[in-house]
Amino acid sequence: MSDTTPEYRGAGHHGGTMDTVRKGLAKRKRKQMILQGFGIAAIGFALTVLFILLASLFSTGYQAFTQTHVELDVFVDPQEIPEENLPRGGFRDVLSDSLGQYFPESDMTDRAEARVLSSILSNGAQFTLRDMIVEDPSLIGQTISLKVATSDPYDQLNKGLIDRDTPEDFRRLKDEEIQNFDTLSELGLISKPLNTGLLTNADSRFPELAGLKGALVGSFWVLLTCFVISFPLGIGAAIYLEEFAPKNKVSDFIEVNINNLAAVPSVVFGLLALAVFIGWFGMPRSAPFVGGLTLALMTMPTIIIATRASLKAVPPSIREAALGVGASKHQVVFQHVLPLAMPGILTGTIIGLAQALGETAPLLLIGMNAFITSAASSPFDSATALPTQIFIWADSPERGFVSRTSAAILVLLGFLITMNAIAIFLRQRFQRKW
């Protein structure tokens, strides 16, 4: 067929029509190919960017999932640590003395030398020891085995982040300090276990001690507040608008404004919260409750829109069936329509909360980027949240915070992916065939 001359033989003629169609076909196919090409290129680009993002996060962040520790035999000297006055005990001296036993040729009475040696240990080591002894005072006078974090530079050294070939003047650790570390290493006292402190410690000035507990707890309170406020209000507003409100200019106006509200930049909500909640109502700064309240304002439109869409998606035949047996309007809505719309509503809510979890700007404005070294025990205590913690760490000068920032981002992404996965699961699981 392809060798017939493509001669136009009149539109009405059968063969002529087919020829015209065939000619057009090639053009249409070409257009489709181009369109597909663009589509694939766009997806490829998106995937590449995502891959680069994750790869760079992992390549820096994985270092923060381990932490260099040193294991010491510590003699709890009753002279340094008197049982009757534990809090004033010389825990730091006890530690540096016990370090000294591994360096027989060094003179621990020389203050300077002792300081260089004990710089291996994290500043938090003395508190670890103190807590152990406060818990069990019978340890005084005994020799105990203590595993404590090394300070950040030694951790970096152990992870290969400090290049030993760099001239000494440009290196953070001097030859002597590296020598000390290697001595301990040869004795087999250095280890690099999983860094559980990343999740169980609160924030700290020392990277080796800094963890996300404060941020996790803060984010938990923020999300809880946000959920408790936005979920009932959002669903209530949506049900009223969708099922009970008269359809007139007023409800149209409200509808348009809810959609507008969903598009307002988050920083505006932060400013609003600062002015209204903190300025007028005198609510505490940096409190997760205020953060949750602010984010609830942002999440509510999402929930309202999702709820209305799911209510609309419930087939009218179900409403008719219920009305037909004599259910009242309320019974129809609350006993039939709402339960059927619930999976969709929950999906929308989870997606809204996931957005809220990652939201940074409003929390910065209400002061949730304060430096706080303990986890909040109520939504009214000062706290940070995951994204603001990332913000704080990214801003910190210590080298150790570089990998911790990436690790914190990975933790945040982990939560977001989990939440979205739950939303997708709900949507799949409860997809109904009518």
Added chain:
Amino acid sequence: MYDAPNPATNVDQQDIKITAKGVQVYYGETHAIKDVDVNIVDRAVTSFIGPSGCGKSTFLRCLNRMNDTIDICRVEGDIRIDGDDIYDKRVDPVQLRAKVGMVFQKPNPFPKSIYDNVAYGPRIHGLAKNKADLDVIVERALRRGAIWDEVKDRLDAPGTGLSGGQQQRLCIARAVATEPEVLLMDEPCSALDPIATAQVEELIDELRRDYTVVIVTHSMQQAARVSQKTAFFHLGDLVEYGETDQIFTNPKDERTERYVTGRIG
């Protein structure tokens, strides 16, 4: 329930269940039902026939005020059941619908268990004092719906898992569970195969003993088989109303004749 005597229908009071006088229905500007008068007989099957869009469903839905749920719909005229004006201000449509049950064109069981489907109406109207009562009501309704034998072993299974014909009979059982006096059926067999249709028709014939049944159908044979009275609608007018036999064998109006012989519609 409500007490306005109706002098117009005092004759044959025990035979006439529903009287409609000068009923007009508008959807916005559309005049869907034009001045319809009809008397529907108690304990008999009345069928509404007519070409698509002529207003059969619209008129049927006036009888249990389902049109109230459509914002743009406006009903005028006088519709009485047992002599009481159902559009009276004092009448609660919820109460009315307990008395006038409805079965829809598409089977629409609730996405709940078979038991809960049937028990829903009695529950919301408080017809059962306890669980045992409710069990009795459910069983009786399912037996009336001619589906008891098929589902008695799986009352907890979802109603949506039944076949189309079973679902429609479940919906009929659901409608009769509240012990209505009138049963409205809008093309109840249009989604069913011939066997299920035959079952439902048999059922309608049974129900006639206890209920006033009004059925909308597109099947002339079905109307002839199940109904005693037939009303023919055309473009919103009630053209002819009478004994089913008479409508099909000896129609008075030319439009009716053309329709039942298959020449319009």
